[in-house]
Every structure is written in structure tokens, then in C-alpha cells.
Amino acid sequence: MAFLEAKNISFTYPDEKQPVLKDISFSVEQGEFIVLCGSSGSGKSTLLRLIKREIAPHGEKKGEFFLENNPLLTIEAEEVAKSIGMVFQDPENQIVMDKVLEELIFGLENMGASTGEMRKRVAEIVHFFGLEGLLDKKTYELSGGQKQLVNLASVLLMEPKVLLLDEPTSQLDPVSAREFIGMLQTMNEEFGITVIIAEHRLEELFGIADRAMVLDKGEMLYFDHPRSVIQRLGSEKNHEMYNYLPSPARLFLDQSNERHSGLIPLSVKEGKKWLNSLHVTVTKEITENKTYQDMLLQLKHLDFQYSKDTNKILNNLSLNVFEGEWLTIVGANGTGKSTLLKVMAGLARPQRGSIYYKGKKVKKQLPNEIGFLPQNPKLFFLHDTIEDELKEIIHYHHVNAGEERIQELLDLFKLEHLLKRHPYDVSGGEMQKAALAGVLLPKPSLLLVDEPTKGLDPDSKQQFGELLKELQKQGLTIVMVTHDIEFAASYSTRCAMMFQGSITTEAPSKRFFQGNAFYTTVVNRMTRGSHIPDVLTVEEARLSWHVQK
Numbered sequence: 001m002a003f004l005e006a007k008n009i010s011f012t013y014p015d016e017k018q019p020v021l022k023d024i025s026f027s028v029e030q031g032e033f034i035v036l037c038g039s040s041g042s043g044k045s046t047l048l049r050l051i052k053r054e055i056a057p058h059g060e061k062k063g064e065f066f067l068e069n070n071p072l073l074t075i076e077a078e079e080v081a082k083s084i085g086m087v088f089q090d091p092e093n094q095i096v097m098d099k100v101l102e103e104l105i106f107g108l109e110n111m112g113a114s115t116g117e118m119r120k121r122v123a124e125i126v127h128f129f130g131l132e133g134l135l136d137k138k139t140y141e142l143s144g145g146q147k148q149l150v151n152l153a154s155v156l157l158m159e160p161k162v163l164l165l166d167e168p169t170s171q172l173d174p175v176s177a178r179e180f181i182g183m184l185q186t187m188n189e190e191f192g193i194t195v196i197i198a199e200h201r202l203e204e205l206f207g208i209a210d211r212a213m214v215l216d217k218g219e220m221l222y223f224d225h226p227r228s229v230i231q232r233l234g235s236e237k238n239h240e241m242y243n244y245l246p247s248p249a250r251l252f253l254d255q256s257n258e259r260h261s262g263l264i265p266l267s268v269k270e271g272k273k274w275l276n277s278l279h280v281t282v283t284k285e286i287t288e289n290k291t292y293q294d295m296l297l298q299l300k301h302l303d304f305q306y307s308k309d310t311n312k313i314l315n316n317l318s319l320n321v322f323e324g325e326w327l328t329i330v331g332a333n334g335t336g337k338s339t340l341l342k343v344m345a346g347l348a349r350p351q352r353g354s355i356y357y358k359g360k361k362v363k364k365q366l367p368n369e370i371g372f373l374p375q376n377p378k379l380f381f382l383h384d385t386i387e388d389e390l391k392e393i394i395h396y397h398h399v400n401a402g403e404e405r406i407q408e409l410l411d412l413f414k415l416e417h418l419l420k421r422h423p424y425d426v427s428g429g430e431m432q433k434a435a436l437a438g439v440l441l442p443k444p445s446l447l448l449v450d451e452p453t454k455g456l457d458p459d460s461k462q463q464f465g466e467l468l469k470e471l472q473k474q475g476l477t478i479v480m481v482t483h484d485i486e487f488a489a490s491y492s493t494r495c496a497m498m499f500q501g502s503i504t505t506e507a508p509s510k511r512f513f514q515g516n517a518f519y520t521t522v523v524n525r526m527t528r529g530s531h532i533p534d535v536l537t538v539e540e541a542r543l544s545w546h547v548q549k
Contacts, residue, residue, distance in 0.1 A: 002029065002069075003028055003029055003032075003067070003068060003161075003162075004027070004028040004065070004067055004162055004194065005027040005028070005066040006051075006064075006065050007063050007066070008023050008062065008063035008064075009021055009023070009024040009025070009047070009061070010023055010024070010061070010062040010063055011050060011060065011061050012059050013057065013059040014058060014059055018218075019218055020043045020218050021046055021047060022218045023219075024219075024220050025063075026213065026220065026223050028194060028196070030161075030192065030194055031188070031192040031193070031194055032195075032210045032211065033197075033210050034194075034197070034209065034212070035197055035199065035206065035212045036048070036196060036197065036199075036212075036213050037198070037212060037214055038215035038457075039216070039240075039241075039459060039460075040429060040457045041217075041427055042215040044215055045198060047198075048086065050065070051072075051084060053073075053077075054077070078111065082111065082159065082160065083160055083161045084164065085160035085162070085163050086163075086164040087152055087166070087168045088166055088168070089166050089170050091147035091148045091150075094151045095139045095147060095150070098138055098139060098140075099136065099138060100131065100134045100135050100136070100137050100138075100139055100142070100150055101122070101135045104122055104125070104150070104154050104157060105118050105122060105157075106154065107154060107155075107157060107158050108157055111158070121159075122157065125153050125156060125157055129152075131153060134146060143176070143332070143333035144333035144334070145172050145176030145177075145180065145332075146333075148168055148169075148180055149183070152180070152183065152184075161194060162193070162195075163193050163196070165196070165199075166198050167200065167455065168180065168197070169199065169201060170454050170455055171333075173332045173333050174485055175518050175519075177201070177204075177483070178204060181205065181208070184197070185208045200244070202244065203246045203486075204267075206226040206230070206246045206249070207226075207246075207266040207270075210225070212225075212226045214241065216240075221241075230249045230266075231264065233245060234249065234250075243459060244457070246266065246522070247523050247526075247538055248266060248267060248268065248270065248522060248523075248526060249264050249265065250538045251271065251523060251538050251541060252264055254538055254541065254542055255545065256274075256547075268522060268525045268526050271522075271526040272526055275526060275530055275532045276531075278547055280532050280545050280546065280548070281533075281546045281548070282533050282544050282546075285544065290493075291508070292322035293322060294322060294324070295320060295321075295322060295356075295359070296322060296323040296445065296477050297321040297344065297355070297356070297370075297477075298319075298320050298321070298356040298357075299317060299320075299343075299344070299353065299354075300318050300353055300356070301316050301353040302314045302316070302318070302343065302350045302353035302355070303315060303316060303317075303350060303352035303353060304339060304343055304351060305351065312501055313501055314502070316502055317353070317501060317503060318502075318503065319496065319506075321446070321479055322494075323445075324472070324475060325477060325478075326468070326469075326472050326477075326478040326491060326492045326493045326494070327478070327480070327492065327495070327496065328480045328482060328488040328495045328509070329479065329481045329495075329497075329503075330481075330483070330495060331497050335498040335499055335500065336501045337450075337498050338375060338451075340481070340498070341372065341479070341481055343355075344479065345370055345372035345448050346362065346364065346366060346367075347365070347372065357370070357446075367442065367444075369445055370446045370448065371439035371440060371442070371446070371447045371448065372439065372448045372450075373436055373439050373447070373448065373452065375454065377423075377431045377434075377435035380435040380439075381423035381424070381431075383423075384422055385421065386418055386419055386420075386423055386426075386434045387419040387420060390438055393438050393442070394441060397442040399443075406441070409437040409440060410437070412467070412470075413434075413436070413467065414433075418430060418434065423435075427460075428455045428456055428460070429456050429457075429460030432452060432456065432460075433464070433467070440476075444476075445475075445477060446476075446477045446478075446479065447471070447476055447477065447478050447479070448479050448480075449468075449478065449479070449480045450480075450481045451481060451482055451483065451484075452464060453482060453484045453487050454484075461484075461487060465487060465491045468491065478492075480492065486521055488509070489513050489521045489536045489537055490537055492509050493508065494506065494509060494512070495507065495508075495509050495512040495513070496512075497512075497519065509536075510536060513536050514528070514534060521537060523535055523536060523538060523540075523541065524536050527541075533545065
């Protein structure tokens with residue numbers, strides 16, 4: 001008997017002609033771990049929100065959901081709220097209380113649970129998640145990973161039968177993301193909670209999922225065991241979903257003639273076992289990225305704190321940025337990476353230390369020289385159309401030949417068809433590119449970008465990376481903060497790691513990632529310490545390996 005079932009679900013948003021979901025039918029057994037994957041706009045988030053009845057979007061819906069053979073619409077609202085829990089992409093959007101303990105009991109209080117029942121449940125969940133040290137903390141003081149754990153704990157306190165998650169790791173650093181997914185696996189295996197998770201980052205999830213559902217343009221392509229899905233998508237390397245596959249599987253499909261689904265590795269452990277059976281020689285040595293020597297921006301002994309009563313966010317931080325390079329800064333949530341970018345952009349003033357730009361001490365903001373693209377591109381837009389936004393920037397910055405400059409960037413970013421659209425009415429990747437075009441209008445020499453790949457699907461991410469790489473070739477210097485290690489390894493020329501408000505290590509990208517155990521790529525974790533030549537990405541293996549059959 002199906003535990004959760006969808007029958008002929010179609011959905012169309014108001015004023016839209018095309019449905020975002022088209023005749024979707026599936027059934028999920030109790031205790032299954034389901035991964036929902038697909039490109040941006042494929043309907044993943046819409047499907048999850050339709051299942052979570054209280055937050056279902058407005059529009060025309062056809063078909064019906066069933067929970068334990070009962071139509072979802074006929075079940076009491078309170079029962080549905082308890083039975084189906086959801087964790088969102090942005091932890092900020094889910095937290096409503098000032099203190100962690102208040103946040104944990106918020107749902108139970110609304111359900112009318114007794115004080116004794118609340119204390120018992122909270123005690124259990126706090127011990128299980130190891131949240132003892134956070135209970136009296138303000139929620140805004142938590143790191144992204146801690147906030148997401150509190151969100152998960154708050155939902156699980158309701159003892160749901162189904163747990164829905166919409167890209168819950170997109171704002172987490174690699175270590176926090178792995179811990180969060182490990183917690184989900186534990187909840188699934190030890191408590192039998194049915195999990196349905198939508199994600200772009202599939203490296204860890206395919207290895208623990210029972211089945212994977214692939215959506216494309218609102219239609220369900222496949223719903224099968226992850227290996228079977230990979231086998232079908234990988235049967236043609238030009239398939240538009242090929243880049244969505246986990247790195248171990250793509251490396252296997254790239255380097256092996258075998259196509260039996262049972263042999264496809266889904267994890268680093270399985271990947272290492274497969275690699276041990278290969279004999280690989282190097283046909284082309286991948287050289288280290290060229291070094292950049294002309295100083296553009298220099299930070300000396302910076303201290304920064306938001307108030308006298310709080311800890312230092314930046315602590316005696318020194319960093320050099322060289323002209324023409326792409327420098328990526330990584331580190332755990334809460335180490336000060338975003339604050340560092342704001343200080344570099346002149347949006348925050350350090351209490352101590354000096355900043356030099358092209359050899360001169362910086363005393364005020366340099367918006368025409370240093371462009372800043374924030375983590376949330378929505379914050380960039382103030383006008384009703386992208387065209388109005390770009391024209392206002394031209395006027396504000398007194399850009400010479402402004403109309404020509406707009407056209408130049410529209411051609412480069414392929415944004416012409418979006419000019420009359422409201423910035424909030426385009427996809428995440430399109431909004432990111434429109435905001436970047438606005439930042440680049442004054443022709444800055446230095447571009448600062450904060451988490452530019454957050455929420456982007458693999459194809460949008462690749463397009464964005466190639467776009468930034470082309471701008472770098474044209475002379476633009478880039479400093480990027482990201483949790484996306486695979487993206488950083490593919491595009492940046494140098495990397496630095498932040499820890500406790502300062503830079504602890506920096507090196508050219510290849511050397512940096514090869515020297516790390518956790519902050520490195522999945523392919524590097526597979527190849528390091530083996531007889532196989534060490535590589536960072538599937539693309540690098542494709543260029544440098546020859547596998548003897």
C-alpha cells in the first residue's frame with residue numbers, strides 16, 4: 001500500500017499559459033528516502049509546496065495527493081501540519097523567534113502541547129542533535145549550519161511522518177552540509193521518517209537515496225533507483241541532465257566502457273574501489289595556474305566587529321589581491337567571509353588596519369573601481385524593470401557612452417529579451433546575470449561576488465562560470481566567496497581559507513584543494529592516496545588520463 005501518493009498532478013500559476021507541473025503521478029512507500037532533482041524551473045519546489053498544504057502556491061491545480069490512502073484535502077488541517085514537515089532553502093525564512101529554545105517549542109505551543117510533553121520532547125531532540133550549548137543563544141547569532149539544524153529539530157519535534165526539504169544545504173559550508181545530510185540519513189534509518197529532498201548538490205545524496213525522481217520542464221522523466229537513473233541519463237553524454245549527475249558516476253561514465261548499472265559508483269568509497277581496478281597513465285600534464293604578481297588590493301592587519309559587545313568578525317586579517325586573478329575565499333559558516341567582502345567593497349569600515357588599492361590608501365568607497373555583487377541578487381534591484389535599473393546605474397555613476405555600454409553587456413550576457421521584465425520575474429540564473437551586468441556597467445577593475453552559485457542548477461552554474469572566466473580574460477580581477485568547492489576548483493586561479501576571522505592558508509587552486517581533506521572536491525577524495533593520478537575534477541581526468549582497457 002502506498003504511503004504517499006500523487007495522482008495526475010498538474011499545476012499552473014496565475015496569468016501563466018504553460019503549467020509548471022504536467023500530469024505527475026507517483027507513490028512513495030513509508031520510510032523511503034527520495035531525492036528530487038532537475039533544473040531550475042522544473043517544478044521541484046512547486047511540487048513540495050503542493051504536498052505541504054499550508055504553503056501551497058495559488059494557481060490552478062488538477063489531480064490529488066493521498067496520505068495513507070486518504071485524500072490530503074480531507075485530512076484535518078492540524079493533523080496535516082503535524083504529519084508533513086518542511087525545511088526550506090533559506091534558514092532565515094523559517095526562524096521566527098529570538099531564542100533557540102523559544103524556536104524549538106514554537107510549533108508545539110501552537111499545537112497545544114502540555115508543558116510536560118514539551119519538556120520531554122525538547123530534552124530528547126536537544127540531546128540527539130547536541131544542541132545543549134545553543135538553547136540560550138539568540139537565533140540571529142547562529143551560523144547558517146546551526147540555524148538549519150535548529151529548523152530541522154523544530155520540525156522533527158512535531159514528529160512528522162513525512163519530511164520535505166527544499167535545497168536545505170545550499171547555504172551551508174561543505175562540512176556543515178555533510179553533517180546535515182548525515183543527520184537526515186540517521187533520522188530516516190533509525191526512525192523510519194519518509195524523506196523527500198529537492199537538491200542540486202547530489203554528491204552525497206545519491207549514495208543514500210532509495211529512489212531518485214527527475215523532473216524536466218514540469219514532467220517526470222524517471223523515478224527509479226539512483227543507479228538506474230544514472231544509467232539512463234548517462235547513456236548519452238550530451239543529455240541536458242548529464243551535468244546533474246554526481247562526480248563519481250560521471251567519472252565512471254567518462255572513463256569506463258561498462259554500462260551495467262550495478263557497477264556505477266555513488267560514493268567516494270565505491271569510487272575508490274572501482275579506481276583500484278584501473279590502470280591509468282597520464283597523457284597530458286595539467287600545469288598549475290599562472291601566477292599573478294601586480295598588486296591590486298592590499299589588506300593589512302584588519303580588525304572588524306559590529307559592536308563593542310560582540311566578538312571580532314575580522315581579526316588581524318591580511319590579504320593581497322593581484323591584478324587579473326580569480327581569488328576564491330572558502331571557510332565555515334560564520335568565519336567572516338561575507339563581512340570581509342563588505343569591508344573590501346567599502347560598505348563596512350574596519351576599526352583597525354589599512355586597505356590599499358593600486359598602492360594608495362583607501363579612505364572612502366570606490367564604486368566605479370570596485371563592484372560588489374551581494375549573496376542575494378534581489379537586494380540589488382530597486383526598479384520595476386531590468387532596463388530601468390540599468391539606466392539608473394548609468395545615470396548615478398555618470399558612465400560615459402552609457403547606452404553603448406548597456407548594449408555591450410546585454411550582448412555578452414544574452415539579456416536582451418529580459419529588458420522589460422521585472423527582476424523578480426526571471427529565473428535565479430537570469431537575475432544573477434542581470435545584477436552582474438549592473439555591477440559591471442561602470443567598468444570596475446575589481447569584482448567582489450558573494451556565493452554567486454547559490455540556488456543555481458549545474459547548467460546555470462556552468463554558464464555563469466564561463467561568463468566570469470571570459471570577463472577575467474578581458475582583465476577583470478575577481479574575488480569570490482563560496483561554499484561551492486566544485487565550482488571553485490573548476491574556475492578560480494587561487495584560493496584562501498578563512499578561520500576565526502583571519503586567513504589561515506592560501507595557494508594556487510590545484511595545490512590548495514589537493515592539500516585539503518574536507519575542503520576539496522569529490523573526485524580528489526576519490527583519487528588521492530591511490531595509484532591513480534591525482535585530479536580535482538571529471539574534466540581534468542578527461543584531459544589528462546588514459547585508461548588502459
